[in-house]
Each structure stands twice: as C-alpha cells, then as structure tokens.
Amino acid sequence: MSGESPSFLERHQFLIYRLFSLAGFVPVGAFLIVHLLTNASILAGDGGRTFQSRVDMIHSLGPLLVPVEWAFIFLPMIFHAVVGFVIIANGLPNVGSYPYVSNLRYTLQRATGMIAFAFIIWHIWQLHALGKPFGGGRFDAHEAASSTAAVLGSTAVSILYCIGILSAVFHFANGLWTLGITWGLWTSPAAMRRANVVSIAVGVVLAAAGLGAVAGFRSLPADSASHGHAASAVHETLPPSSP
Amino acid sequence: MMIRATDDAHAMTDAAGAQRGELVRVRILRQDVPSGESYWERFEVPYERNMNVISILQKIAAQARSQDGRKVAPVAWDCNCLEEVCGSCTMLINGRTRMACSALVDRLLAEDGDEIELRPMSKFPVVRDLVVDRRRLFRGLEKVEAWVPVEGSYDLGPGPRISPDEQEDAYPLSTCMSCGCCLEACPQYTKVEVVRREGESEKDFEARRKAAYDAAFVGAHAVSQAMLFNAHPTGRMIADERMKALTRQGGIQMCGNAQNCVAVCPKGIPLTRSIARAGRAATVWAIKRLFDR
Ligand code: SF4
Ligand code: SF4
Ligand code: FES
Numbered sequence: 325m326s327g328e329s330p331s332f333l334e335r336h337q338f339l340i341y342r343l344f345s346l347a348g349f350v351p352v353g354a355f356l357i358v359h360l361l362t363n364a365s366i367l368a369g370d371g372g373r374t375f376q377s378r379v380d381m382i383h384s385l386g387p388l389l390v391p392v393e394w395a396f397i398f399l400p401m402i403f404h405a406v407v408g409f410v411i412i413a414n415g416l417p418n419v420g421s422y423p424y425v426s427n428l429r430y431t432l433q434r435a436t437g438m439i440a441f442a443f444i445i446w447h448i449w450q451l452h453a454l455g456k457p458f459g460g461g462r463f464d465a466h467e468a469a470s471s472t473a474a475v476l477g478s479t480a481v482s483i484l485y486c487i488g489i490l491s492a493v494f495h496f497a498n499g500l501w502t503l504g505i506t507w508g509l510w511t512s513p514a515a516m517r518r519a520n521v522v523s524i525a526v527g528v529v530l531a532a533a534g535l536g537a538v539a540g541f542r543s544l545p546a547d548s549a550s551h552g553h554a555a556s557a558v559h560e561t562l563p564p565s566s567p
Numbered sequence: 568m569m570i571r572a573t574d575d576a577h578a579m580t581d582a583a584g585a586q587r588g589e590l591v592r593v594r595i596l597r598q599d600v601p602s603g604e605s606y607w608e609r610f611e612v613p614y615e616r617n618m619n620v621i622s623i624l625q626k627i628a629a630q631a632r633s634q635d636g637r638k639v640a641p642v643a644w645d646c647n648c649l650e651e652v653c654g655s656c657t658m659l660i661n662g663r664t665r666m667a668c669s670a671l672v673d674r675l676l677a678e679d680g681d682e683i684e685l686r687p688m689s690k691f692p693v694v695r696d697l698v699v700d701r702r703r704l705f706r707g708l709e710k711v712e713a714w715v716p717v718e719g720s721y722d723l724g725p726g727p728r729i730s731p732d733e734q735e736d737a738y739p740l741s742t743c744m745s746c747g748c749c750l751e752a753c754p755q756y757t758k759v760e761v762v763r764r765e766g767e768s769e770k771d772f773e774a775r776r777k778a779a780y781d782a783a784f785v786g787a788h789a790v791s792q793a794m795l796f797n798a799h800p801t802g803r804m805i806a807d808e809r810m811k812a813l814t815r816q817g818g819i820q821m822c823g824n825a826q827n828c829v830a831v832c833p834k835g836i837p838l839t840r841s842i843a844r845a846g847r848a849a850t851v852w853a854i855k856r857l858f859d860r
Contacts, residue, residue: 330782334816338853341820415754415823421662422752422827430754430825502824508847511840 333410344407345506347400353496355397360489360530363537371545372469379468405441412438433498436491443488450475469544476541489534497527589614591672592634593623595642596686598693601700602762605693609634609682610642620660620667620675620685621646624697644697651833654744657751658697659686664751666833667697688751692760703759704747706780707789711812715802727800740795740841742834749787749828749838755821759783784821785813787828791841797848810852819845 333340362382368374385392417431448454451472455461464471476482501523504510510519590611598605611634612626621644628641646656649668656667661679675683691699717723729737750756761776793809796802813819822842829838 330816334782337816338814338818338820338849342850342853411823414757414821416757417754418752418827422830424827424830426824426826427754427830430823430827433823505824505839505843506820506822506846507850508843508845511843511847513837513840516839516843 340407341411342506344404344411345503347404348496348499349503351396351400352404353499356492356496357530360493360533360537364533364540366469366472366537366540366544372473376468379465383465401444405437408437408441429498433495433502436495436498439491440488440495443484443491447485447488450481469541473541473544476538482538482542485538486535489538490531493527493530493534497523497530500526591618591623591676592682593627594682594684595627595696596684597642597696598687599640599695601692601694602760608639608642614672616673618672620658620670620672620683621649621656623672623683624667624685642697643695645699652744654746657688657746657748659688659751660684662686664688664748664831666746666748669833688747690751690753690756690758691747692758701745701747702776703780703783704745704750704786704788706777707785708745708792710781710785711789711793711809712805713789713792713796715796715799716805717801729800733798737795737798739834739836740791743788743792743795743836744834745788746833747788748831748833752827752831753784753787754825754827755823756784756786781815781817783817785817785819787822787838787842790819790822790845791836791838794841794844794848807852810848813845814849814853819849822846 362375362378365378366372366375383389412434415434417427417434419427419431449458449460451461451463453461453463462471462475476485501516501520504519505516510516591614593610593612595608595610596605597608610627610630610632612623612630615622624642624644631639631641633639644656644658644667646668647653648655651666651669654666657664658667660667660670661675661684667685672683685697687693687697688699688701691701691703694700717726759779761772761779763772767775790813793813797806797809819842824839824842826839828842829836832838
C-alpha cells in the first residue's frame with residue numbers, strides 16, 4: 325500500500341490548483357500586461373526615448389531588480405508551469421469527438437501554454453542577462469530600443485515572437501475567463517458570456533500591444549538604431565549596472 | 568446511399584413506407600470479457616420507421632448473426648426505461664455519447680454516413696460489449712453525499728418550505744439520471760480501471776478500487792448534485808461535509824472548464840452553473856476554514 329499513499333501534490337491538490345490559478349493572474353498575468361504595455365511604448369514615435377525611460381524606471385530598482393524578478397516573475401512562473409504540465413498530463417483532450425467552442429478553447433489553453441513556455445525560455449535566453457553565459461542576453465538596458473531592434477531585425481525571429489506573444493496573450497485572456505469560473509466570480513451563463521466579452525477585449529488589446537511592439541522595433545529609424553550601436557560601444561567600457 | 572436496397576423478402580413485409588425492404592448497417596465494438604480484447608463486428612437489420620438504437624440491438628439479439636452470416640453471440644447492452652429517464656443505456660453512438668433509447672435511426676443516418684457505429688463508453692471499464700461498469704459514477708455521488716440526510720427512527724415532521732424560486736432553480740438539477748454522458752465527454756475525467764490482483768482478497772480489492780475512484784476526478788454530475796443538496800434546506804445540514812469532499816483530491820479543482828459536460832447532458836442540466844457555484848462555495852469555504860481554525 326505504501327506505493328499508493330497520496331503524494332504531497334495530491335494531498336494538497338485543491339490548494340495547489342487554486343494557487344496555480346491565482347499565480348497565472350497575479351503576478352504572472354499582471355507582469356505580462358506591464359511587459360507588453362511597456363514594450364508598446366516603442367510606438368511613441370520618438371525613436372525609442374519613451375521606451376528607454378520606462379526601462380530606466382524598471383532598472384532604477386538597481387540591486388533589488390534581481391530578487392524582485394525572481395520573487396514576482398520567475399518563481400511564480402515556474403510554479404505555474406510545473407503545475408500546468410501536471411494538469412496537461414492528466415487530461416485527455418477530445419475536440420475531435422466534441423468540437424464545441426469551449427472544448428476547443430480547453431485544448432488551445434493547453435497548447436498555447438506549452439508554446440508560451442517554450443517561447444519564454446527562448447526569449448529569456450535571447451534577451452535577458454540570464455542568457456549571457458549561454459551566448460544570449462542581447463538586451464542592453466542602456467540601449468533598450470536598439471539592442472531589441474537588433475534582435476528583431478531577423479524576420480524569422482520576429483515571426484516566432486509574434487507566435488509566442490499571441491500564445492501568451494490567448495493563454496492569459498482565456499485563462500482570465502476560466503479563472504472566473506474556477507473561483508466562482510461568474511456563475512450564470514449570462515455572466516459567463518459577459519465575462520467572455522471582457523476577456524476577449526483584454527486579449528485583443530494585449531495582442532495589439534504585443535504585435536505592435538514587434539512592428540515598432542522593426543521599423544525603428546535606421547539612424548537611431550545605428551546611434552544605438554555606437555552608444556552601446558561607449559557603454560561597454562562602463563561597469564554593467566545590472567548583473 | 569445510407570441504406571442498401573435488398574430483395575430480402577422478410578424485410579419487405581416488415582418495413583413500411585418509402586424505405587421498406589432496406590437494411591441498416593451497424594458496426595459494433597465488441598468485447599467478450601472485462602479487460603479483454605475488443606473487436607469490430609458488422610450487422611445488418613431491416614429498417615423500420617421510428618426505429619431507435621435499442622430496437623436495432625433487439626433485432627441483432629433476435630437474429631444473432633453478423634453481416635457475413637456467421638452465427639455470433641447476441642450483443643449485450645443495458646437499458647431500462649426506454650424514455651430517457653433511467654440513464655442506463657448510455658453509449659457512444661456515431662462517436663458521441665448519448666442515450667440509445669432516444670437516438671433515432673432516421674436522424675443518425677441523416678447525420679452520419681451509411682453505417683451506425685456503436686461503442687461502449689470509453690471512460691468506464693467494459694463488462695461485456697456495450698455494458699460498462701459505472702460504479703465510479705455512483706461512488707462520486709456517495710463521495711459528495713448526494714442525498715438529504717433524514718434517516719432516523721422517529722417522524723421528523725414536515726421539512727421547511729422551499730420557495731418557488733428555489734424550486735425553479737433546483738428542479739433542473741434534480742432531473743439528473745446518472746447516465747454519465749457528462750463524464751464520458753469530459754477531458755478531465757479519465758478512465759480508471761482497477762483489476763483484481765492475483766491472491767488479493769475481495770475486501771482488499773474493493774478498498775483499492777474505491778481509493779482509486781476517490782483519487783480521480785469526481786465528475787460534473789456529482790458537483791451538480793452536491794450543489795442541489797447544499798441548496799436544499801434540509802440537505803444543507805451536511806453542506807460542510809460536501810464541501811470537504813469537493814475540495815479533496817479529485818474534487819472541483821480538477822475541472823478544466825471545457826464545458827463539454829453541459830453540451831452533452833441529455834437532460835440539459837446547467838452543469839457549468841453548478842460548477843461555478845461550487846467554485847464560489849469552495850472559495851468561500853476555504854477562506855472560512857483558513858480563519859476559523
Ligand atoms: S448531469 Fe446530465 S449527463 Fe451527467 S449524469 Fe446527470 S443527466 Fe447524465
Ligand atoms: S466543464 Fe469541467 S466537468 Fe465539464 S466537461 Fe469540462 S472539465 Fe469536465
Ligand atoms: S433506457 Fe432509460 S435512459 Fe435509455
């Protein structure tokens with residue numbers, strides 16, 4: 325019988341699944357909103373100055389930045405992903421036999437979760453300082469716009485970013501709707517329909533912000549981009565402000 | 568296209584109307600013993616007007632011959648009321664879970680090809696052919712104590728009054744017939760089949776089977792029944808017990824909001840409303856427990 329005694333995950337299943345649901349909303353979902361809206365500031369039309377000032381604001385946390393990132397972004401995200409994979413492994417999608425819209429959404433929620441997970445790992449490797457030891461980490465906080473633009477200059481990379489962004493946004497917006505059912509915020513079919521409209525609106529706005537930012541980085545005027553490269557050469561001589 | 572003409576004299580006299588004398592082709596996924604191999608067998612039965620899947624199965628039992636003329640054991644199936652209230656005749660008809668007694672052949676042929684396909688439910692262990700072991704479904708109702716506790720040795724007197732509004736809210740939930748369609752279509756409700764081990768006593772096996780059922784998702788029907796009895800003025804007396812059961816392993820948290828249950832329920836029970844209400848009740852209950860400790 326010893327092999328059949330429930331595991332920690334099973335004994336606290338309700339609590340863990342609820343924390344999983346909550347984590348997807350805050351802090352992970354909240355971060356997604358802030359992140360996408362920050363990026364969208366590249367569309368301000370001032371060659372990335374607004375974007376740079378937003379980045380500076382975030383980086384003004386200085387030495388606190390890393391612990392804040394881990395506590396409010398990475399760890400909750402890892403928790404959400406690990407539990408998410410357990411949930412995916414235990415389900416049996418069946419859109420083939422039951423092709424209803426909400427069932428399709430159930431399946432897409434799982435597919436986009438996995439795509440977003442893969443994308444985020446790649447994205448962190450490519451731009452975040454954590455990727456530096458592995459040949460990535462190309463984002464430069466002092467040359468925020470131009471260093472990002474350099475990465476997104478590749479059409480293939482941009483397409484993959486669009487797929488990743490859309491997956492994350494669908495996962496968040498659809499998750500918002502199911503979260504309300506899970507916690508019992510909307511219980512009647514009419515309330516679920518209204519919540520659905522709101523979730524779709526949130527998804528559309530975030531998708532526009534995310535895709536708009538990709539387009540914005542790609543269309544940065546060449547001179548500001550080159551200015552960025554020149555400037556980053558200067559910065560290389562300075563000690564990095566963020567580890 | 569869907570029904571093949573034949574000069575079978577027997578069929579000619581039997582059937583009436585435009586499609587007299589035609590044969591309906593049926594493909595059935597059979598299985599002789601529990602956890603045995605399953606195999607397809609084809610049958611042909613003479614068409615009659617207003618046939619349903621049960622009448623097809625009755626004809627197959629009477630002829631006990633496969634399409635190619637071999638003598639075969641009659642196909643086993645479950646049914647009882649024949650009017651969609653007992654919930655015993657659930658099967659996969661043309662790939663979709665539904666009641667055999669209310670599945671009309673004319674509609675099936677119109678919706679899907681030239682053959683009717685019958686399979687046993689896929690989320691429960693097959694006993695034989697189309698008969699499945701649905702004890703897990705009833706174990707789910709037991710788990711959430713889906714009843715009003717009025718057992719006693721003396722007359723408790725009349726129960727409290729229930730307002731018409733409450734009655735209207737509760738009535739649809741009370742029509743659940745434990746058919747299990749909601750479970751069959753649910754992507755979160757996956758099959759649990761416990762096989763007796765060599766030398767295992769009946770008692771040990773029972774205990775192991777129940778434990779396996781309790782660990783897995785309880786299902787939309789049980790969530791809905793828990794909400795029905797938690798809304799009932801007398802049933803509410805053990806509301807906490809039900810909430811405890813709903814938040815244990817395999818409880819309400821296992822629902823992935825695919826909402827297939829509500830789409831396939833033959834009784835049109837508002838299952839997602841029940842699920843969301845259970846979610847709300849669980850939220851409140853969990854917070855209360857946190858502070859009342
Ligand atoms: S809720 Fe509906 S589908 Fe589920 S067992 Fe009851 S009647 Fe059948
Ligand atoms: S809403 Fe929940 S119970 Fe209903 S089919 Fe979906 S996962 Fe299953
Ligand atoms: S025989 Fe009772 S529901 Fe079909």
